Amino acid sequence: MSALRDPQQQRGTFLPRPGPRPIEAPQMRSLGGMSRADLINLGGAMLSAVATALLIFGRLTSAHGPLGFVVTSWALFLTIYGLLTSLTESRPAVVDRLMSAVLASAALVAGLALLTVVWFTLWEGREALTKTNLFTQDMSSAGPQDPLSIGGIKHAVIGSLIIIAICLVLTVPLGITTAVYLNEARSRTAQLVRTVVDAMTALPSILAGLFIFATWILILGFERSGMAAAFATSIMMLPIIIRSADVVLRLVPGNLREASAALGAPQWRSVWHVVLPTARSGLATAVILGVARGVGETAPVLLTAGFTSTLNTNPLSGPMITLPLATFEFVRSPQPAMIERGFATAAVLMVVVLILFALARLAGGRPAGTLTPRQARRRAARSAADASRMASAPTEVLSP
Amino acid sequence: MTVVEASTTTNLPASTSGLPAASPRALDAVRGLGDKVFARGSLAAGLTVLAIMVAVGLFLAVEASEALRSAGFSFITTAEWQPDRNEFGVASLIIGTVLISAVAVAVALPMALGTALFITEIAPARIRSWLIAAVDLMAAVPSVVYGLWGLFFFQGKVISLSRWISTWFGWIPIFRVEGADPGNPLANASVFTSSTFIAGLVVSLMVMPIQCSVMREVFSQVPGGEREGAFALGATRWGMIRAVSLPFAKGGIIGGTMLGFGRALGETIAVYLIISPRFDINFHLLEAGGNSVSSLIALRYGEASGFGLSALMAAGLALFAMTLVVNFTASGFVARSRSGASSEA
Numbered sequence: 001m002s003a004l005r006d007p008q009q010q011r012g013t014f015l016p017r018p019g020p021r022p023i024e025a026p027q028m029r030s031l032g033g034m035s036r037a038d039l040i041n042l043g044g045a046m047l048s049a050v051a052t053a054l055l056i057f058g059r060l061t062s063a064h065g066p067l068g069f070v071v072t073s074w075a076l077f078l079t080i081y082g083l084l085t086s087l088t089e090s091r092p093a094v095v096d097r098l099m100s101a102v103l104a105s106a107a108l109v110a111g112l113a114l115l116t117v118v119w120f121t122l123w124e125g126r127e128a129l130t131k132t133n134l135f136t137q138d139m140s141s142a143g144p145q146d147p148l149s150i151g152g153i154k155h156a157v158i159g160s161l162i163i164i165a166i167c168l169v170l171t172v173p174l175g176i177t178t179a180v181y182l183n184e185a186r187s188r189t190a191q192l193v194r195t196v197v198d199a200m201t202a203l204p205s206i207l208a209g210l211f212i213f214a215t216w217i218l219i220l221g222f223e224r225s226g227m228a229a230a231f232a233t234s235i236m237m238l239p240i241i242i243r244s245a246d247v248v249l250r251l252v253p254g255n256l257r258e259a260s261a262a263l264g265a266p267q268w269r270s271v272w273h274v275v276l277p278t279a280r281s282g283l284a285t286a287v288i289l290g291v292a293r294g295v296g297e298t299a300p301v302l303l304t305a306g307f308t309s310t311l312n313t314n315p316l317s318g319p320m321i322t323l324p325l326a327t328f329e330f331v332r333s334p335q336p337a338m339i340e341r342g343f344a345t346a347a348v349l350m351v352v353v354l355i356l357f358a359l360a361r362l363a364g365g366r367p368a369g370t371l372t373p374r375q376a377r378r379r380a381a382r383s384a385a386d387a388s389r390m391a392s393a394p395t396e397v398l399s400p
Numbered sequence: 401m402t403v404v405e406a407s408t409t410t411n412l413p414a415s416t417s418g419l420p421a422a423s424p425r426a427l428d429a430v431r432g433l434g435d436k437v438f439a440r441g442s443l444a445a446g447l448t449v450l451a452i453m454v455a456v457g458l459f460l461a462v463e464a465s466e467a468l469r470s471a472g473f474s475f476i477t478t479a480e481w482q483p484d485r486n487e488f489g490v491a492s493l494i495i496g497t498v499l500i501s502a503v504a505v506a507v508a509l510p511m512a513l514g515t516a517l518f519i520t521e522i523a524p525a526r527i528r529s530w531l532i533a534a535v536d537l538m539a540a541v542p543s544v545v546y547g548l549w550g551l552f553f554f555q556g557k558v559i560s561l562s563r564w565i566s567t568w569f570g571w572i573p574i575f576r577v578e579g580a581d582p583g584n585p586l587a588n589a590s591v592f593t594s595s596t597f598i599a600g601l602v603v604s605l606m607v608m609p610i611q612c613s614v615m616r617e618v619f620s621q622v623p624g625g626e627r628e629g630a631f632a633l634g635a636t637r638w639g640m641i642r643a644v645s646l647p648f649a650k651g652g653i654i655g656g657t658m659l660g661f662g663r664a665l666g667e668t669i670a671v672y673l674i675i676s677p678r679f680d681i682n683f684h685l686l687e688a689g690g691n692s693v694s695s696l697i698a699l700r701y702g703e704a705s706g707f708g709l710s711a712l713m714a715a716g717l718a719l720f721a722m723t724l725v726v727n728f729t730a731s732g733f734v735a736r737s738r739s740g741a742s743s744e745a
Contacts, residue, residue, distance in 0.1 A: 106514020204666025268438035296542025
């Protein structure tokens with residue numbers, strides 16, 4: 001108490017003198033990584049495994065085949081690596097090294113599979129891909145025997161674009177509004193909608209196609225068209241978009257919503273000015289990933305779009321074709337040129353999906369509420385403007 | 401001053417039991433026009449989605465009922481598919497679908513588990529995000545691309561494996577191949593092509609990323625304290641994984657596996673491209689020919705009569721019922737493992 005009454009301390013703010021620098025926090029040591037002995041063991045085991053496998057396959061036995069070779073070298077590698085490690089390490093450490101190697105190989109196999117899928121498609125389609133007529137012509141003038149310099153997939157590219165655009169118009173407003181509804185209305189109906197949407201993510205995509213085929217085409221009597229394909233794809237995309245948008249909206253911090261309500265905003269203003277902008281990047285990701293799924297989907301389009309080799313830009317009448325469907329039709333033909341076109345189409349499709357995917361990564365790398373540098377700069381400028389406005393405000397208004 | 405004195409004595413109620421239980425007061429907020437429009441509008445969107453989804457399910461059920469009533473119980477036991485002669489059933493289809501999916505999951509599960517553990521526990525932080533992106537990308541590759549790859553590239557490579565398995569493990573009934581001649585290395589490979597096994601392998605690539613991302617998410621929720629505790633007690637990394645991560649993530653692993661199984665059940669185009677349809681109950685995985693519900697629909701929808709379409713709808717309904725059960729069970733597992741995570745963290 002006496003210290004508080006001390007006049008010297010009461011007069012001004014007490015500033016601690018800068019003393020010796022505080023002790024710096026020790027650097028975090030890296031727990032992972034490998035020692036040099038480990039690396040040598042690993043490399044040595046790999047080399048000797050491959051060498052032994054070569055010996056077995058080339059000289060000692062009549063075994064052959066690349067797959068067997070890889071599997072044999074892998075088994076040999078694990079054995080030799082275990083032996084080498086056990087020279088210096090205890091048993092748990094040996095098991096640890098071996099299991100680490102096994103887990104890494106699982107990841108390696110998956111990565112290799114992805115690489116071969118991408119590479120094989122690009123490689124097989126390389127000749128058709130390098131010809132510009134692939135993108136400027138449709139297949140109407142190309143017969144089954146024609147070389148790759150005639151005919152292209154312009155009709156499929158444009159068909160895909162039109163169908164996915166219709167899907168976007170149908171699913172994005174409906175899907176995001178529904179996701180908002182699921183988050184804002186905490187009623188039993190909302191629970192029911194959420195359950196049904198969850199159930200519908202299990203719907204095999206071909207059944208979405210079968211539904212539109214049976215209703216729109218057989219019962220209502222419309223012809224197969226881009227519109228029908230867009231309906232079928234939308235039914236498939238809608239649950240995907242709703243579910244991922246729902247997850248993203250649930251991540252919006254509750255205190256933002258409460259702060260908005262405390263400032264007197266009605267619910268719709270909170271949603272429009274706080275919840276949706278906060279979740280914008282996540283919502284963009286949800287939509288883009290939904291589109292990536294929709295663009296690559298063959299089964300519903302197969303039943304509903306029909307097949308055509310000419311360009312059709314009218315989604316309401318006449319058959320329309322998409323990239324995956326064109327791929328599917330091309331490779332069912334026995335002609336090598338057709339199959340090559342199929343690979344080129346698949347490669348184009350894959351590039352489209354890759355681009356969409358990169359966009360999704362760009363849009364959605366950040367969790368809800370985190371700003372890009374540009375957004376942060378804009379916001380800082382706005383508050384600086386506010387600050388100067390307040391500073392220049394006439395003081396008599398502030399203190400009457 | 402009297403006021404102060406009066407307030408010094410506190411009145412304690414004799415017992416609290418006589419008081420009514422405290423309950424939150426109803427807050428009546430006046431909802432403006434904007435909010436009313438918002439509430440109605442969002443409700444309308446929700447109900448539209450509900451209506452569409454229910455319509456799909458109901459329509460399938462109603463359309464299928466004609467075929468189901470006509471076939472009766474034999475719908476489950478018949479292997480043939482000839483709706484025009486009223487001889488059709490899903491026995492071979494369901495068994496074929498389940499076998500393909502089982503092969504897919506059997507191959508994908510170790511791959512997904514290993515990749516998920518590698519990403520969360522072993523990979524250096526720098527390449528982790530790249531690995532995650534690669535797995536997500538694998539999920540985004542269209543199924544027709546996997547189908548092409550399987551048909552033109554993978555099938556040729558894997559036949560030697562099929563032959564090897566059938567030669568050495570042919571005594572196990574599911575690996576037996578009729579017409580295979582182990583003694584003749586130049587024997588026709590066509591007995592091994594288009595088999596359930598190959599279709600399952602291709603589908604496994606589509607299933608793996610789904611399983612992997614569910615598992616990775618659960619592994620990343622393993623409480624840091626428990627992991628560090630295991631390390632502090634002297635566990636190796638694998639020791640920690642076995643003692644902490646795997647038991648903690650068990651629900652997520654099971655759920656993720658089942659989600660992948662559900663996805664495999666509905667896969668159409670890749671299976672359609674690879675398999676050659678046959679309508680008998682065939683447990684021989686390596687043998688040419690097999691079947692699945694969705695590839696049957698893709699194959700037969702065009703030529704189907706009204707009744708044939710109804711039969712296809714019934715098959716589709718059976719498939720949907722299976723995927724529905726599998727998915728709900730799976731999300732139950734995943735949700736339970738996640739709620740456990742939040743309570744322990």
